[in-house]
Amino acid sequence: MTDFDTLVQKAKRSWDKLHAQKTPVIYAGAASCGRAAGVLPVIEAIKELKATLPLEIVEVGCIGPCYLEPIIAVQKKGHPTIFYGNVQAIQAAEIVENYLVKNDPQPDKAIGALSSPNGSETTIPSIWDHPMLKAQKRIVLKNCGLIDPQNIEHYLANDGYQALNKVLQMKPETVIQEITDSGLRGRGGAGFPTGLKWKFTRAEKDPEKYVICNADEGDPGAFMNRSLIEGDPHAVLEGLLIAGYAISAVKGYIYCRAEYPLAIQRFRKALKDMRKFGLLGENILGSDFSFEIELKEGAGAFVCGEETALIASIMGERGMPRQKPPYPSQHGVWGKPTVINNVETLGTVPAIIRNGSKWYARFGTEKSKGTKTFSLVGKIRRSGLIEVPLGTTLRTVIYDIGGGIYEDKEFKAIQVGGPSGGTIPAAFMDEPLDYENLNKLGAIMGSGGIVVIDSDTCVVDLARYFLQFTENESCGKCVPCRIGTKQLLNLLTKIVKGEGTIDDFELLEELAHTISEGSLCGLGKTAPNPVITTLTYFRDEYVAHIVDKRCPAKVCKDLFVYVVDAETCIGCEICRKRCPVGAVSGEKKQPHSIDITKCIKCDVCFTNCPAKAIRKVDKVDVIHVSH
Amino acid sequence: MTSDSLKIIHHDFKLSDNVIKKIHKILVKHENDPRNIIQILQDIQAEFHYLAEPVISFIAKELAISEHRIYGVATFYSQFKFVKPGKHQIRVCMGTACHVRGAQSLLDKICRELHIQPGETTKDGLFSIESVYCLGCCALAPVMVIDDNVFGNMSAAKVTKILRKYRRANAPRKTPAKGGGK
Amino acid sequence: MYEIVEKREEVPNIHRLIIREPNVAKKAKPGQFVILMPDEKGERVPMSIVETKKDTFTIFMLELGITTGKIANMHPGEKLYAVAGPLGQPAEIEYYGNVLLGGGCYGIGAIYPLAKALKAKGNRIVTIIEARSKYLIYLEEKLRIVSDEFYIATSDGSRGTNGHVQTVLDRLIKNGHRFDHAKFIGCTYMMMNCSNITAPYRIPTRVALNTIMLDGSGMCGCCRVSVGGKTKFACVDGPEFDGHQVDWAELMKRKAAYQEAEMISYQTSPHICRALIENYFGESDE
Amino acid sequence: MLVIDGKKVPFVEGKTILEIARENNIHIPTLCAHERLPSFGACRLCMIKVHGVPGFMNACTTPAKDGMVITTNNLEIKKLRRAIFELILSEHPSSCMICAQAEHCDKFNSGIMKAGVITGCNTCPNKDMCEVRAIAEELNFKTIRFPIFYKELPIERNDPFFDRDYNLCIHCGRCVRVCQQVEGAHILVFTKRGHDTKIGTSFEKPHIETDCKFCGQCIDVCPTGALSARGQKWYQEPDDRVRTTCMLCNKGCRFEMDVKWGRIVAVRPDPDYKTLKTGICVKGRFCLPTFFNAVDRIRFPRFLQNFKLYPTNWDEIGSHVAELLEAYPPSKIALYLTNFLTDESDYVFRKFAEMMEITNIYTTVEDLTQIPKKGIKVLWTTEGLPGLKNFKTLEHLIFQEVFPSEGYELADVVLPAAAFTEQFGTYYTQRGPMPIQKVVKAPDLALEDWKIVCKIAQELDLSGLNYLDVDEIEQEMGRVNYKQKVRPVDEYYLKYRGTPIAEKVPDFKILLEYRKNRAKPW
Known part of the structure; x- marks a missing residue:
C-alpha cells in the first residue's frame, strides 16, 4: 500500500461518509456566476435554518446551466438528492424545510434528482436527463458542481x-x-x-x-x-x-x-x-x-x-x-x-x-478528437456552460441543449471564437462544430465562446463592437494592427452612422486583408475575422447601412428614430416622466409624441412603455435628408 | 499645447515612513526581484489604490532598475490606475453577451447620473467608473460590479436605486432629530 | 503696455495672441500690420492684424524661427518688449462686385478683416482657404459668416479639395465664375501661383507680401520688392501690391538672404525656451 | 544556399533573411530595422514570401534557413507593402509627400521653414535624410484613402539640447532599443498601449530629471524628425562630413562632424567606429559646435600699448615676443603647457624651451606656486590661469589661447590659437595616439600652437624649428622616440583650456546647474 493508496482510501472514506451521513447536506453552486445570481444570501438564509434543523452546507462549483442559478442540491439520508434552480433567498429556507421535514420534494421547483445508494425512488427525473445536460458528454467537467473545489x-x-x-x-x-x-x-x-x-x-x-x-x-x-x-x-x-x-x-x-x-x-x-x-x-x-x-x-x-x-x-x-x-x-x-x-x-x-x-479518440470527428466545452450565451433560452463531443451540430447545441432562442425571436447567427472568431449564419445550423469546419466557414474555434444572436442584433454593429475591442486591446507594436484596426473601426463607425459610401466596401475588404496578412501576432491576424465573415454572410445588411442608410435590426442609433404610434398609445405618461432629456410631450390620456431633435435614443421609453406603443422607424422614412 | 500640461506628477502623495515600511514589506514578499514587477505593482495598487509617481521612483531605486521601465510596464496593463479612484469603483461589463443586451446604454445612463466619463472619478471622490471586458457571468448580462458585489440583469431604472443606496451609506451622519434626507 | 491678454495654440504651430495696445486697436485698418519684439535682443517680426477690439488687437502668429519661437513660449500676462504699428497702407476696400479672397496657413487669419470690410461694402465674397491638412484649418465659422461661397483645399486631401487655393480657383474660373477683384495672402509660392492664374483673365489681383522687415518705416530698405520694374518698400508702400507686377523670383531670393545667420543663431545662442528656465529655476517674471 | 529573387546567395548560419539580403545588396525597404540594433519587427514593411510557407514573413526577424527560396517583390507583396505604408502615412504629417506641388514648392522655396511644431516635410529638420520620405518616393506614393489622424501631442521643448515632437513618431522603437544598450540608461520606453502607445519617460518627465546621459544616440537612430538636436538642425545637406578625434578629454572618442558655411554644424559618433558602447558624451555631441562657433573667439594677435591691446599681424607680434624673451635670462622665463595641446605642439614647445634653456615648464596650476620662488618675470601660458594677479614678480604675460579666459586682462601679448577641430595632428588618448583631422579653417589669423612657436623661433633665428607641416614633426618625434603620455583629463572635466564650456553653451550651464548635487552630471 503506497502512501498514495492510503491517501485515496482516506479520501474515499470521508467522501462516502459525507454521502451516507445522517445529517442532511446542502450543496450550493457558489462559483462566480452563482454569486452574481445571488447564491450568498441563499446560503445565509439556509444557515439560519441550522438553529432549528441539523444540516451541513457545502459550496460546490457550477454544474453548467447558468440560467438556473442560484442552484442548490438537498441531500437527505435514504432519499435521492434533489436539485432546485432559481432559488431566491426568501424561499430557500422553505424549500429545504419542505423536503427535509415534510418530505415534500416540490417537483415543480425541482430541476432534477440524483439517486443515492439504496435510497428510495422518486418521480423527479434524473438531473442528467435535464434537457440542457442530456446531450452533453462531461469528461473535463465531470466533477464540476458535484465536488467541493476547495477540498x-x-x-x-x-x-x-x-x-x-x-x-x-x-x-x-x-x-x-x-x-x-x-x-x-x-x-x-x-x-x-x-x-x-x-x-x-x-x-x-x-x-x-x-x-x-x-x-x-x-x-x-x-x-x-x-x-x-x-x-x-x-x-x-x-x-x-x-x-x-x-x-x-x-x-x-x-x-x-x-x-x-x-x-x-x-x-x-x-x-x-x-x-x-x-x-x-x-x-x-x-x-x-x-x-x-x-x-x-x-x-x-x-x-x-x-x-x-x-x-x-x-x-x-x-x-x-x-x-x-x-x-x-x-x-x-x-x-x-x-x-x-x-x-x-x-x-x-x-x-x-x-x-x-x-x-x-472514440469521441469527436476524424480530425477533431474528443469533447470541447462551450459557453452558450446571448439570446438563448438556456444559457450556460456545456461540454459536447466535437462534431456535434449547431442545431443540437442551440435547440436541444440551448432550448432555442430567447423569447422565440428569429435565430439569426452565432458568433463563435470571440473577437478573433466569426459570425456564422443560422443557415449553417447543421454544420458540425469542429476545428476544420469552423475555419472553412471563416471563423475559428477559439476558446469556444458561442454568442447567439437574433434578428434584434445588427451584425454591422457587432463587427464594430469586436473591432472596438481588438483596437482597444492591441498591444500597439506593429503598424497593421495599431493603425489598421483604428482605421477599420473608423470605417465601420462611418457606416454605422450612415456616412458610408460605395467604395468603402472595397476599402473594408482590402484593409481587412492588409491587417490579417501584415500583423505580427494572432490578435492582429484574426482581428478582421468578424468583419470578413459578416461581409461574406450578411452583405445585404452592409448594403442596407451604406446605400439605403437603414439598420434592419434597429440598433444603429443614427439610422432610426423613436416614434409614438398614436393608436396604441394610452397616454400613461411613463415615457414623458422617464425621458432624461424631456423629448416627450403630450397630455394625460392623450397620445404622446417624441421630439426627434432632442431625443438621445437612450431606449428608456421603448423598454418601459406598457402598451408597446413606441416604434423604431428608419430615419430615411421620416426625414428626407438632402444629400 | 505647451508641454507643462503633460505633467501628472503627484506632489500631493507623501512618502511618509509607514508608506515606506509598507512598500518594503511588499518588496520583501517578492524577494526584491525585478522580474516580479507586475505582482509588486498589483500589491502596491491594492495598498494605495493607485500608482503615484513618488512610489514608482522609490521602487525603482530599491530594485535598481529604471523607473521608466516600470512606468512602461505599468501603463501597458489596464488594471493599474494613476489617478486616485473613487471610494466605490463601478465597473460595467462590455463583454459580447452584455453588449448584445444593451450594456452601452447602461454605461451611458451611469455616466449621465454621475456626470463623469469612463475612467474618471466623481468630484466628491465617491464613485469612479470604468468599462471592462467580460467578468465571466454572461448569463446575467448586462452586468455591473461595484467594488466586489456583482449586480446581474441590470437595467437603467435599477441604476438610480443602487447608486442612491451607496450615497446614503456614505452620507455624513445627520443628527436623527432633524429627520432623514429627502 | 503690450501685455499678452490671451494666447492659445489655435492649430499646431499657429498661435492666436490678443495683445493690449490701445492706439493700434483704435487706428488699425484692414490690411495693416504690426511689428513685434519679444525682448530687446529679439528680431522685429511683422504680423498682420486680424481683429481689433476696444484696446486690444488679435494676431495669428505662425511659429517659424527663433523670435516667433520666443513669443510662442510666452504666457498670457507677460509683456512684449515692443509693438510698432499699425504699419503699412490699408488694403484697398471698395465695392467691386464679385471679390475672391485666397488665404493660406497664417493668411487664413489675415484675409478675415479684408473679408469683413469688403462684405460691409456690399461685395459678394468668395473665400478659398488652404492648409496642409484638416487639423490646420481655423477661423472657419467666422469666415463662413462673412463669405457667400466658402471653399477649403488641403494638400493631403483630408478635407475639401485635394490641392491648393489655385486648384480651386482654376476650377471656379473654368466653371464660369467671374471675379472683379482678387486678394491673396499666404506663402509666397501660393500668391505667385494664384496671380499667374488671374493674370490671363485680367482680374485685378492684390497680394500682401511677407518680406523680411527691420524698422517697418521705410528707412532700412530690406523689405524692398520690385513691382512693375520699380523698387517699392513693402513696409511703407505695401504690404499690398498688384500681384501681376511683383517680381516673385527676386522676392524669394531676398527672403532666403539670412538662411545661414538664422541657422547659426540656433547654434551659437540656441534659444533657451522659457519652459526650460521656468521648470528648473522658476525665474520667469510672472 | 538560398535563392532570393532568383539570385543564388550563400547561406550564413545565425543571420536573418534581411541581413543576408543586405550583404548581397538586395534591397528590401525597412523602417524599424537598424544595423546596430536588435531586430524588432514592428513596421512590417520588410514582408517577403518564402515558398512553401503560407502567408508572408518579415525579413528582419526571420532567421534564414538553408535552401529557402524567397521572393521580395512580387505584385502581392508590393500591394501589401503599399497598404501598410499608407497606414503609416495616415498618422504622420505627410501632406508634403503626397502633395502635387511638392517639386515646384521645393524648387521655389529657398530653404526649410524652421517651424516650432512640424506639420509637413517642408517645415521638418529631417527632410533631406528622412527614411519615411525615401520609401514614399520609392513606392511613388500619391494618395491616402484613410482619414488623417494627428496625435495632437504637445511638443516637448522643456529640456536642454533637444526638442521632441512625438506627433512625427512612427513607433519604430529604435530610440527605445538604443537607449537600452547605453548601460544604466533605459530612459526612453514604450508607454501606454494600442493606439495610444507613446514613447516617453516615466510620467512624461523631462529628460533632465531622469538619468539621461544626453548622449544623443536616440537622435542619431530616429528615422523621422521626431527627435532633433535644437542647435544642430535646419542646415539641410552639409557641405562636408569630416571625421576626427575629440580632445575634450583623454577617452579618444571618434566624431563625424557636419560642416556647412565653413562652420561645424553637427556632431555624431563615427559610424564606422562601432566599438563605442555609450556613444559620445554630451560635451562632444551637443556643446562643441556652439562652443567653437562662439563669437568671442580670440582672432588676432594683440600687444599691449598704453593700456590697450592693439591687433596686429604675425610678423610684428613675432618680433615683439622675441624681444621680450631676449630681454630676460631663461631662468626668469616660464612656460605653461595646457593638457589640450596636440602631441606635435607639445613636442615643439618642449624643443623650443630646450633650445632657449628654459627649464620652468609648468603643466598644473600647483606648479604656478614656483613663480614667486624663482622670481619668474615672463610667463608664456597656453591656458587661462586663475590668480595670476597675486604673483607680484611677474612683469610680462604672453597669453596664447582660444578664448579670452582667466588672466586675459593681464596679458601683454595675446596670441590666437586654433582649436583642435581647426588643425591636423595626433593626440595620445586611452586608446593610444589618435589622428586629429582639420574640420574647418581657424577663425581669421588664429594659428596652430606649434606654428606660433615656430614663428617666434624664426624671429629668434633658432634653427630646426621651421616645420612645414605636422607630418614632419611626427617623423622627427618618431626618430627621437618621443614618449607621450595620457593627459590627466577625464570625461567630467568641464573646461577646454581655460574656458569653462558652460560659459559659452547656455544649455550646458542649465544641465550642470540642475544636476549639481549628482556625482556625475551625465
Whole structure:
C-alpha cells in the first residue's frame, strides 16, 4: 500500500461518509456566476435554518446551466438528492424545510434528482436527463458542481491523481505518445496537436524546461476556463503535473486573469493542499519527479493570451508579442524551451491517461478528437456552460441543449471564437462544430465562446463592437494592427452612422486583408475575422447601412428614430416622466409624441412603455435628408 | 499645447515612513526581484489604490532598475490606475453577451447620473467608473460590479436605486432629530 | 503696455495672441500690420492684424524661427518688449462686385478683416482657404459668416479639395465664375501661383507680401520688392501690391538672404525656451 | 544556399533573411530595422514570401534557413507593402509627400521653414535624410484613402539640447532599443498601449530629471524628425562630413562632424567606429559646435600699448615676443603647457624651451606656486590661469589661447590659437595616439600652437624649428622616440583650456546647474 493508496482510501472514506451521513447536506453552486445570481444570501438564509434543523452546507462549483442559478442540491439520508434552480433567498429556507421535514420534494421547483445508494425512488427525473445536460458528454467537467473545489479529498475520492500516479510509473515518451494517439488538440483556440507540442519541446537539448497553464481567457463572452478552475481546480493542476513530467520540466507557471479573483483563490487553496499531500515540490508521491508551480496574475491585457505576450508578461515586461520562429518550444520563458497549454487542454489530460487514448479518440470527428466545452450565451433560452463531443451540430447545441432562442425571436447567427472568431449564419445550423469546419466557414474555434444572436442584433454593429475591442486591446507594436484596426473601426463607425459610401466596401475588404496578412501576432491576424465573415454572410445588411442608410435590426442609433404610434398609445405618461432629456410631450390620456431633435435614443421609453406603443422607424422614412 | 500640461506628477502623495515600511514589506514578499514587477505593482495598487509617481521612483531605486521601465510596464496593463479612484469603483461589463443586451446604454445612463466619463472619478471622490471586458457571468448580462458585489440583469431604472443606496451609506451622519434626507 | 491678454495654440504651430495696445486697436485698418519684439535682443517680426477690439488687437502668429519661437513660449500676462504699428497702407476696400479672397496657413487669419470690410461694402465674397491638412484649418465659422461661397483645399486631401487655393480657383474660373477683384495672402509660392492664374483673365489681383522687415518705416530698405520694374518698400508702400507686377523670383531670393545667420543663431545662442528656465529655476517674471 | 529573387546567395548560419539580403545588396525597404540594433519587427514593411510557407514573413526577424527560396517583390507583396505604408502615412504629417506641388514648392522655396511644431516635410529638420520620405518616393506614393489622424501631442521643448515632437513618431522603437544598450540608461520606453502607445519617460518627465546621459544616440537612430538636436538642425545637406578625434578629454572618442558655411554644424559618433558602447558624451555631441562657433573667439594677435591691446599681424607680434624673451635670462622665463595641446605642439614647445634653456615648464596650476620662488618675470601660458594677479614678480604675460579666459586682462601679448577641430595632428588618448583631422579653417589669423612657436623661433633665428607641416614633426618625434603620455583629463572635466564650456553653451550651464548635487552630471 503506497502512501498514495492510503491517501485515496482516506479520501474515499470521508467522501462516502459525507454521502451516507445522517445529517442532511446542502450543496450550493457558489462559483462566480452563482454569486452574481445571488447564491450568498441563499446560503445565509439556509444557515439560519441550522438553529432549528441539523444540516451541513457545502459550496460546490457550477454544474453548467447558468440560467438556473442560484442552484442548490438537498441531500437527505435514504432519499435521492434533489436539485432546485432559481432559488431566491426568501424561499430557500422553505424549500429545504419542505423536503427535509415534510418530505415534500416540490417537483415543480425541482430541476432534477440524483439517486443515492439504496435510497428510495422518486418521480423527479434524473438531473442528467435535464434537457440542457442530456446531450452533453462531461469528461473535463465531470466533477464540476458535484465536488467541493476547495477540498482535495473530494477530488482524490473521484479518481483524483490516479492519472498522475500511473504516469509516474511510465516513461515520459510513452506519456507523450498516449496524448498524441488520443488526438487531443489545443483547446485555447489554435488547435495545435498537444502531443506534437510536447514532443518538440521535449526534444530540445536544454534541460531547464517550463510548462505554462494559459488561464488568461480574455475573450469577451467566454467563461469555460473560469468555471472549470472554480469547479475542479485539481483537474487542471494534475494535467499541469503530467505535462511537466512528460517533458521533464523543472517548473510550471499558471498565468491567470486578474479579472477572475475567485479562480485565483481556488488555485491558491489547491496548491496549498497539494503541497500538504506531497503532490508538489520534491519527490512527488515518492518518485524522483520534483516539480514546482508558481501562480502569476495577469493585469488586464487581452493580448497576453497570445503565447509570446504571455511569456513577456510572466517575465515582468510589457505584454508585447515577439515574432515566431523561434517558437516557445525552443525559446520560451527565460529563453528556455516552454510548453504553453490552455486550462481545458490540461484539464482533459488526466481523463485521457486514466481511460487510455483509444477511449478518448472514440469521441469527436476524424480530425477533431474528443469533447470541447462551450459557453452558450446571448439570446438563448438556456444559457450556460456545456461540454459536447466535437462534431456535434449547431442545431443540437442551440435547440436541444440551448432550448432555442430567447423569447422565440428569429435565430439569426452565432458568433463563435470571440473577437478573433466569426459570425456564422443560422443557415449553417447543421454544420458540425469542429476545428476544420469552423475555419472553412471563416471563423475559428477559439476558446469556444458561442454568442447567439437574433434578428434584434445588427451584425454591422457587432463587427464594430469586436473591432472596438481588438483596437482597444492591441498591444500597439506593429503598424497593421495599431493603425489598421483604428482605421477599420473608423470605417465601420462611418457606416454605422450612415456616412458610408460605395467604395468603402472595397476599402473594408482590402484593409481587412492588409491587417490579417501584415500583423505580427494572432490578435492582429484574426482581428478582421468578424468583419470578413459578416461581409461574406450578411452583405445585404452592409448594403442596407451604406446605400439605403437603414439598420434592419434597429440598433444603429443614427439610422432610426423613436416614434409614438398614436393608436396604441394610452397616454400613461411613463415615457414623458422617464425621458432624461424631456423629448416627450403630450397630455394625460392623450397620445404622446417624441421630439426627434432632442431625443438621445437612450431606449428608456421603448423598454418601459406598457402598451408597446413606441416604434423604431428608419430615419430615411421620416426625414428626407438632402444629400 | 505647451508641454507643462503633460505633467501628472503627484506632489500631493507623501512618502511618509509607514508608506515606506509598507512598500518594503511588499518588496520583501517578492524577494526584491525585478522580474516580479507586475505582482509588486498589483500589491502596491491594492495598498494605495493607485500608482503615484513618488512610489514608482522609490521602487525603482530599491530594485535598481529604471523607473521608466516600470512606468512602461505599468501603463501597458489596464488594471493599474494613476489617478486616485473613487471610494466605490463601478465597473460595467462590455463583454459580447452584455453588449448584445444593451450594456452601452447602461454605461451611458451611469455616466449621465454621475456626470463623469469612463475612467474618471466623481468630484466628491465617491464613485469612479470604468468599462471592462467580460467578468465571466454572461448569463446575467448586462452586468455591473461595484467594488466586489456583482449586480446581474441590470437595467437603467435599477441604476438610480443602487447608486442612491451607496450615497446614503456614505452620507455624513445627520443628527436623527432633524429627520432623514429627502 | 503690450501685455499678452490671451494666447492659445489655435492649430499646431499657429498661435492666436490678443495683445493690449490701445492706439493700434483704435487706428488699425484692414490690411495693416504690426511689428513685434519679444525682448530687446529679439528680431522685429511683422504680423498682420486680424481683429481689433476696444484696446486690444488679435494676431495669428505662425511659429517659424527663433523670435516667433520666443513669443510662442510666452504666457498670457507677460509683456512684449515692443509693438510698432499699425504699419503699412490699408488694403484697398471698395465695392467691386464679385471679390475672391485666397488665404493660406497664417493668411487664413489675415484675409478675415479684408473679408469683413469688403462684405460691409456690399461685395459678394468668395473665400478659398488652404492648409496642409484638416487639423490646420481655423477661423472657419467666422469666415463662413462673412463669405457667400466658402471653399477649403488641403494638400493631403483630408478635407475639401485635394490641392491648393489655385486648384480651386482654376476650377471656379473654368466653371464660369467671374471675379472683379482678387486678394491673396499666404506663402509666397501660393500668391505667385494664384496671380499667374488671374493674370490671363485680367482680374485685378492684390497680394500682401511677407518680406523680411527691420524698422517697418521705410528707412532700412530690406523689405524692398520690385513691382512693375520699380523698387517699392513693402513696409511703407505695401504690404499690398498688384500681384501681376511683383517680381516673385527676386522676392524669394531676398527672403532666403539670412538662411545661414538664422541657422547659426540656433547654434551659437540656441534659444533657451522659457519652459526650460521656468521648470528648473522658476525665474520667469510672472 | 538560398535563392532570393532568383539570385543564388550563400547561406550564413545565425543571420536573418534581411541581413543576408543586405550583404548581397538586395534591397528590401525597412523602417524599424537598424544595423546596430536588435531586430524588432514592428513596421512590417520588410514582408517577403518564402515558398512553401503560407502567408508572408518579415525579413528582419526571420532567421534564414538553408535552401529557402524567397521572393521580395512580387505584385502581392508590393500591394501589401503599399497598404501598410499608407497606414503609416495616415498618422504622420505627410501632406508634403503626397502633395502635387511638392517639386515646384521645393524648387521655389529657398530653404526649410524652421517651424516650432512640424506639420509637413517642408517645415521638418529631417527632410533631406528622412527614411519615411525615401520609401514614399520609392513606392511613388500619391494618395491616402484613410482619414488623417494627428496625435495632437504637445511638443516637448522643456529640456536642454533637444526638442521632441512625438506627433512625427512612427513607433519604430529604435530610440527605445538604443537607449537600452547605453548601460544604466533605459530612459526612453514604450508607454501606454494600442493606439495610444507613446514613447516617453516615466510620467512624461523631462529628460533632465531622469538619468539621461544626453548622449544623443536616440537622435542619431530616429528615422523621422521626431527627435532633433535644437542647435544642430535646419542646415539641410552639409557641405562636408569630416571625421576626427575629440580632445575634450583623454577617452579618444571618434566624431563625424557636419560642416556647412565653413562652420561645424553637427556632431555624431563615427559610424564606422562601432566599438563605442555609450556613444559620445554630451560635451562632444551637443556643446562643441556652439562652443567653437562662439563669437568671442580670440582672432588676432594683440600687444599691449598704453593700456590697450592693439591687433596686429604675425610678423610684428613675432618680433615683439622675441624681444621680450631676449630681454630676460631663461631662468626668469616660464612656460605653461595646457593638457589640450596636440602631441606635435607639445613636442615643439618642449624643443623650443630646450633650445632657449628654459627649464620652468609648468603643466598644473600647483606648479604656478614656483613663480614667486624663482622670481619668474615672463610667463608664456597656453591656458587661462586663475590668480595670476597675486604673483607680484611677474612683469610680462604672453597669453596664447582660444578664448579670452582667466588672466586675459593681464596679458601683454595675446596670441590666437586654433582649436583642435581647426588643425591636423595626433593626440595620445586611452586608446593610444589618435589622428586629429582639420574640420574647418581657424577663425581669421588664429594659428596652430606649434606654428606660433615656430614663428617666434624664426624671429629668434633658432634653427630646426621651421616645420612645414605636422607630418614632419611626427617623423622627427618618431626618430627621437618621443614618449607621450595620457593627459590627466577625464570625461567630467568641464573646461577646454581655460574656458569653462558652460560659459559659452547656455544649455550646458542649465544641465550642470540642475544636476549639481549628482556625482556625475551625465
